[in-house]
Amino acid sequence: MRELSVKRIEDTVYALFMSACCEIGEDVLFLLQKNLQTEESPFGREVLRQLIENDRLAAEKKMPICQDTGMAVIFMDLGQDVHLTCGDVNEAIETGVRRAYRDGCFRASVLSPLTRFNTKDNTPAIVHMRIVPGEQVTLTAAPKGFGSENMSRLWMLTPSQGIEGVKNAIVETVRLAGGNPCPPVVVGVGIGGTAERAMQMAKHSLTRECGTPSDDPMLAEMERELLERINNLGIGPQGLGGRTTALAVHIEQMPTHIAGLPVAVNMQCHAARHKTAVI
Amino acid sequence: MSKTIHAPLRREELEGLRAGDSVLLSGVIYTGRDAAHKRLCALINEGKELPFDLRNQAIYYAGPCPAKPGDPIGSCGPTTSYRMDAYAPTLCNLGLIGMIGKGQRSEAVVEAIRRNGGVYFAATGGAGALIATSVKSAEVIAFEDLGTEAIRRLEVENLPLIVAIDAHGGNLYEEGPARYRR
Numbered sequence: 001m002r003e004l005s006v007k008r009i010e011d012t013v014y015a016l017f018m019s020a021c022c023e024i025g026e027d028v029l030f031l032l033q034k035n036l037q038t039e040e041s042p043f044g045r046e047v048l049r050q051l052i053e054n055d056r057l058a059a060e061k062k063m064p065i066c067q068d069t070g071m072a073v074i075f076m077d078l079g080q081d082v083h084l085t086c087g088d089v090n091e092a093i094e095t096g097v098r099r100a101y102r103d104g105c106f107r108a109s110v111l112s113p114l115t116r117f118n119t120k121d122n123t124p125a126i127v128h129m130r131i132v133p134g135e136q137v138t139l140t141a142a143p144k145g146f147g148s149e150n151m152s153r154l155w156m157l158t159p160s161q162g163i164e165g166v167k168n169a170i171v172e173t174v175r176l177a178g179g180n181p182c183p184p185v186v187v188g189v190g191i192g193g194t195a196e197r198a199m200q201m202a203k204h205s206l207t208r209e210c211g212t213p214s215d216d217p218m219l220a221e222m223e224r225e226l227l228e229r230i231n232n233l234g235i236g237p238q239g240l241g242g243r244t245t246a247l248a249v250h251i252e253q254m255p256t257h258i259a260g261l262p263v264a265v266n267m268q269c270h271a272a273r274h275k276t277a278v279i
Numbered sequence: 280m281s282k283t284i285h286a287p288l289r290r291e292e293l294e295g296l297r298a299g300d301s302v303l304l305s306g307v308i309y310t311g312r313d314a315a316h317k318r319l320c321a322l323i324n325e326g327k328e329l330p331f332d333l334r335n336q337a338i339y340y341a342g343p344c345p346a347k348p349g350d351p352i353g354s355c356g357p358t359t360s361y362r363m364d365a366y367a368p369t370l371c372n373l374g375l376i377g378m379i380g381k382g383q384r385s386e387a388v389v390e391a392i393r394r395n396g397g398v399y400f401a402a403t404g405g406a407g408a409l410i411a412t413s414v415k416s417a418e419v420i421a422f423e424d425l426g427t428e429a430i431r432r433l434e435v436e437n438l439p440l441i442v443a444i445d446a447h448g449g450n451l452y453e454e455g456p457a458r459y460r461r
């Protein structure tokens with residue numbers, strides 16, 4: 001049994017958001033550069049150039065990549081042999097988020113859904129906690145902007161629609177989104193489970209290093225095929241036309257019910273921010 | 280080559296713009312997004328005075344990050360425009376002729392742009408740090424309680440934009456993707 005103060009969790013959450021909001025990952029930067037080489041549309045190339053310049057500037061000036069610093073999504077894998085001490089871990093996470101959004105000059109974008117009163121400190125966070133074997137804690141911070149979140153979709157398909165139906169639903173989601181989610185996008189997909197688990201898988205798939213294929217050969221092949229179909233839509237960077245609509249498609253799956261075929265598509269903009277730390 | 284234009288805008292100047300033109304915008308614009316639009320339209324409905332005269336102005340759909348000490352503004356890219364579609368025609372009818380945002384607009388907005396001789400400009404979504412370098416000053420002029428959603432008067436210099444929808448039926452969100460679809 002390992003003892004771990006929740007203060008460590010708070011400080012790690014803080015550091016992860018401070019970094020994630022301002023420093024785009026090498027994975028995304030690499031894909032932006034790569035697509036700049038192949039993009040046929042002059043607008044497309046201009047947008048990609050601006051995004052690369054923006055990301056460089058943000059890191060240099062420790063400024064948010066995008067003004068929408070999102071809702072604070074956190075994945076936490078808690079080793080079952082860890083004993084958390086010195087307070088409430090949930091409170092510690094919220095405090096980490098609150099401090100990061102204040103100190104980083106990040107935007108407070110969170111409010112009551114009905115009254116629309118802003119909570120002013122970007123809490124509450126959206127926390128996905130899992131208990132796993134071992135005595136480590138893995139934390140991933142993934143601030144999520146709503147331009148892309150709003151373009152997400154849940155499809156409760158019927159089994160008869162099969163793999164073709166799944167692929168069509170994914171491509172259709174991207175087509176309907178057009179320029180709204182700030183393409184080039186990363187398309188996160190969860191297939192199977194229940195309605196809520198499908199979306200959780202879709203969100204989780206976005207924490208994978210951008211452009212790394214799935215370990216499952218069947219899913220990896222689907223990801224490759226879908227990326228091509230999506231880029232053939234012509235939407236392009238910012239929806240102004242071009243060949244780079246998506247940087248990557250990430251899929252996760254799990255068994256589902258005999259009567260169902262849930263497909264969740266969580267859209268992620270080019271500001272695909274995710275930082276991980278292991279304590 | 281980018282065309283240089285100034286805000287407040289001049290209708291004659293906008294007339295020459297076509298979807299697909301690159302422009303550099305300098306002058307004074309106003310930020311406004313979801314909550315501010317709702318309030319503006321409520322004031323109009325009640326017949327009350329607006330915090331600024333909409334005639335010949337441009338509204339930038341944006342909610343910036345707080346400024347760091349010494350900076351005029353924090354990251355300040357556009358937000359998705361379709362959420363303002365319900366309000367935009369009302370504002371266009373009162374003289375608003377420029378809108379700056381990202382993403383496609385509704386038929387009603389396209390029609391309001393045509394009728395009033397306006398322009399809808401696309402700014403690069405997710406380039407908030409870069410766009411902030413074009414903002415020289417920012418001042419909250421209304422609805423301060425809305426925080427990032429307050430209306431701010433921005434002085435901008437060479438803000439890079441693309442004409443997305445013009446007053447002559449041009450729409451880059453339709454023409455652009457059609458060109459690269461396979």
Ligand code: SF4
Pocket residue numbers: 066067068069144145146147148149180181182269270271356357358404405406
């Ligand atoms: S969709 Fe993403 S890049 Fe675009 S404004 Fe929102 S957070 Fe920023």
